[in-house]
Amino acid sequence: MKRQVISVLMGVSLLAVMVSGCGKKGDGADDGGSEGGKTLKILTHYDAAFAEAAKKYEEETGVKVEIEQTAYENIGDTLEVVLSSQSDEYDLIMADGPNTSAYVSRGYLEPLTEYFTEEEKESFSPELLKQGTVNDEFYAAPLGDSSTVLYYNKNLLKQAGIEVDWSQYTGESRITWEELVDLAKKAVAELDPDGSKGIYGIEIGQVSSVYQMNLLANSMGGKNISDDGKTVKGVIDSDEWKDAIAWYQGLVEEGVFSKGVSGLETYNNFYAGKCVFEWMTADSYTFCLDADLTEEDFGWTYQPCFEGHEDEVATGCGNWALGVSAFSNNKEEAGKFVNYMTYGEGNDIFLPISGMGPNTSARYTDELTEKNPVLEIAKYEAENTAFVRAVTPAFNEYSAALSTMWEDIRNGADIEEAMESTVEQIDSALGEYNES
Amino acid sequence: MKRFDKKRLGKAGIYLLLVIVLIISLFPIIYPLLSSFRTDNELFENMAPFNWHTIVPIEWTWENYIAIFxxxxxxxxxxxxxxxxxxxxxxxxxxxxxxxxxxxxxxxxxxxxxxxxxxxxxxxxxxxxxxxxxxxxxxxxxxxxxxxxxxxxxxxxxxxxxxxxxxxxxxxxxxxxxxxxxxxxxxxxxxxxxxxxxxxxxxxxxxxxxxxxxxxxxxxxxxxxxxxxxxxxxxxxxxxxxxxxxxxxxxxxxxxxxxxxxxxxxxxxxxxxxxxxxxxxx
CATH class of the missing domain: 1.10.3720.10 (MetI-like)
Incomplete structure (x- = not known):
């Protein structure tokens, strides 16, 4: 009897598998689906912001947008699998700015030219437009922008007896990295002389990533890739890069910058009062508030410049962009939605919820800057100092090799050797794209 | 007597070693378990210097469990x-x-x-x-x-x-x-x-x-x-x-x-x- 019951249970379970397989066709994103209109589908980690904008869009047009949420770190890998198998699962593609070129070279994105007028395209910040344009064709419209800003812990500076008149610094006259390092050394000597409290002088939000680390070399006049985009030889092994790398490695060895702390942990260190200065993105203001800090606890100023390179300040820029999948069955509706989300009303709904900086100066509203006052600096930087990351279809390989190099440098690797090996790796990847 | 002491000492040594191995083996389980009852800020504030509160929360909270559910x-x-x-x-x-x-x-x-x-x-x-x-x-x-x-x-x-x-x-x-x-x-x-x-x-x-x-x-x-x-x-x-x-x-x-x-x-x-x-x- 008992055995019969087990057999029946097994049979029922198998049947359930079959039934659940047949009963649900996943999404119905292909065509139709929504009552009286089409349904578009997107995979995103900005699900709340998209949901709000999509709700309004459906009311106005009858086109429904189905939002599938995933973690930030999974978007790239998941889309790679979906798109390389030419699946029509998603109509809208979220691309991290620098990945646009790679997606285009693999045939994943549809040109957006017919969904944007010239005037609309020109309204985007030039650096963002550059990132979304490949071979003179516009493929990915920027949802927003980012920028890099210096934050400081007011409490730690007070405890260390250091007073700085932060109001003296402007976009034209910033604190220098050299001055900042002196302040950091003084503060740490006072707060944690024997190093037992684990307090760092300066932390880098996205440490060892090209988004932030390259800016050190860029701020000394170094470029990210050759002008024709075909090599990094003579570029990332230039004197400007060598100087920037040597400066950084020296300060890691002195303990001013951290070693062994991963990218996002540096943020946690700042929130927990474990570092005096943190160089991170403008939207980090809201994360500081989320971590129960108030403006009594922290302040912010323009990203520092290097002495003698005051006119060459390079700040971070670029953010997620939106494109239309080349395999979508609803390209026209998707293209119109991209316009709505990046140029149209949808972007006004998206920005305050996502925390991103605007994709154009005209969108910096009082509402946004009241919610995040750091955006005032971001606006200045977007107009004056924003430095775009390398535009190349081999960005993934470029980014991986350079991130490894920065981490090796942080761990004390020989500078010449690290550079040589990185140039070799990146040029080999670029070579494959140059040939094809 | 001396031999008896040696035997006891040897046994104590083995137990001490076992306790150390036990602590090392259980650490990857105990640390996340205890850290789940504290806020992120408290976690990072007590990371260094290493002390009792690097592992054991100061203020116990169910906040994380409530939030995830x-x-x-x-x-x-x-x-x-x-x-x-x-x-x-x-x-x-x-x-x-x-x-x-x-x-x-x-x-x-x-x-x-x-x-x-x-x-x-x-x-x-x-x-x-x-x-x-x-x-x-x-x-x-x-x-x-x-x-x-x-x-x-x-x-x-x-x-x-x-x-x-x-x-x-x-x-x-x-x-x-x-x-x-x-x-x-x-x-x-x-x-x-x-x-x-x-x-x-x-x-x-x-x-x-x-x-x-x-x-x-x-x-x-x-x-x-x-x-x-x-x-x-x-x-x-x-x-x-x-x-x-x-x-x-x-x-x-x-x-x-x-x-x-x-x-x-x-x-x-x-x-x-x-x-x-x-x-x-x-």
Whole structure:
């Protein structure tokens, strides 16, 4: 009897598998689906912001947008699998700015030219437009922008007896990295002389990533890739890069910058009062508030410049962009939605919820800057100092090799050797794209 | 007396060593467990210098547990995972035990080659076949369904291997006596072989459970919709672009570790028995 019951249970379970397989066709994103209109589908980690904008869009047009949420770190890998198998699962593609070129070279994105007028395209910040344009064709419209800003812990500076008149610094006259390092050394000597409290002088939000680390070399006049985009030889092994790398490695060895702390942990260190200065993105203001800090606890100023390179300040820029999948069955509706989300009303709904900086100066509203006052600096930087990351279809390989190099440098690797090996790796990847 | 002291000293030394090894082994479990009861700020504030409060919270809080269940609907991901596993375990056992029965008691053309082919399946990493598998499941319209999660997991080479090893110990005379009494293969399988295979059934069930509970890549590709998303994929949501919610990760990891532990412990002796009888031959 008992055995019969087990057999029946097994049979029922198998049947359930079959039934659940047949009963649900996943999404119905292909065509139709929504009552009286089409349904578009997107995979995103900005699900709340998209949901709000999509709700309004459906009311106005009858086109429904189905939002599938995933973690930030999974978007790239998941889309790679979906798109390389030419699946029509998603109509809208979220691309991290620098990945646009790679997606285009693999045939994943549809040109957006017919969904944007010239005037609309020109309204985007030039650096963002550059990132979304490949071979003179516009493929990915920027949802927003980012920028890099210096934050400081007011409490730690007070405890260390250091007073700085932060109001003296402007976009034209910033604190220098050299001055900042002196302040950091003084503060740490006072707060944690024997190093037992684990307090760092300066932390880098996205440490060892090209988004932030390259800016050190860029701020000394170094470029990210050759002008024709075909090599990094003579570029990332230039004197400007060598100087920037040597400066950084020296300060890691002195303990001013951290070693062994991963990218996002540096943020946690700042929130927990474990570092005096943190160089991170403008939207980090809201994360500081989320971590129960108030403006009594922290302040912010323009990203520092290097002495003698005051006119060459390079700040971070670029953010997620939106494109239309080349395999979508609803390209026209998707293209119109991209316009709505990046140029149209949808972007006004998206920005305050996502925390991103605007994709154009005209969108910096009082509402946004009241919610995040750091955006005032971001606006200045977007107009004056924003430095775009390398535009190349081999960005993934470029980014991986350079991130490894920065981490090796942080761990004390020989500078010449690290550079040589990185140039070799990146040029080999670029070579494959140059040939094809 | 001196000899007695030496003996006691030696014993104490061994116990001390065992305690140290125990602490080292339990640390990866204790640290996340205790950290799940504190805020992220408290966690980082007490990271250095190393002291008692680097591990033990100062202010105990349920905040992380409340947040993952209330704000992130972690309960529904647990439910999805349990449903997936409840479908996979019996399905795998039925398919693999039937296949193993055929391999163990019947002769047919290409038997050895086919068995070798099945064995190969558990030597190929999931990452290597993720792309073609996604294409296939997608073309069947099974993405974001339980069937999409379950079907590719049903034929498991390792479980098949375990069953074949175990069945090969069953005397063929038993099956022959069934035949003499007029019983068919189903009677032999369901009345003789399966009842003798309790340890291997439990072992196979536990192996499948642990593998599926920890599986990440396939659920990430095949089950992204809220209604079928599983725990491993959901935990990744606590790592955002500019923030890692460590407390949430620790709380979710603790909950998702407790369930397998409670299921595993009562069946532990069968698991060991099954592994030794199914795998190692004397």
């Amino acid at each position: 209330k704000e992130y609907q972690f309960g529904s991901y647990l439910k999805n995972t349990l449903i997936m596993i409840a479908l996979i375990i019996p399905g795998t056992i039925v398919i693999c035990s039937l296949a193993a029965f055929a391999f163990s008691f019947y002769d047919f053309k290409m038997k050895k080659q086919l068995f070798a082919l099945f064995l190969l399946t558990f030597m190929i990493p999931g990452e290597a076949i993720a792309l073609p598998l996604y294409s296939l499941v997608n073309s069947m319209g099974l993405i974001n369904t339980y069937a999409g999660l379950v079907l590719p997991a049903l034929a498991n080479g390792l479980v098949l291997f375990l069953f074949v090893q175990f069945f090969s110990d069953t005397p063929k005379a038993l099956l022959e006596s069934v035949e003499i009494d007029g019983g068919g293969w189903w009677t032999s399988f369901s009345r003789i072989v399966l009842p003798l295979s309790k340890p291997i059934l439990i072992t196979a069930g536990l192996m499948v459970f642990v593998n599926q509970w920890n599986d990440y890549l396939w659920p990430l590709l095949a089950a992204r919709a809220q209604e079928v998303k599983v725990v491993t994929v959901a935990v990744a949501n606590f790592k955002e672009q500019n923030v890692i919610h460590w407390g949430y990760i620790y709380a979710a990891s603790t909950v998702s570790a407790l369930i397998p532990i409670f299921i595993f412990l009562p069946f532990q002796k069968y698991f060991v028995q099954g592994i030794t009888s199914g795998g190692v031959k004397g």
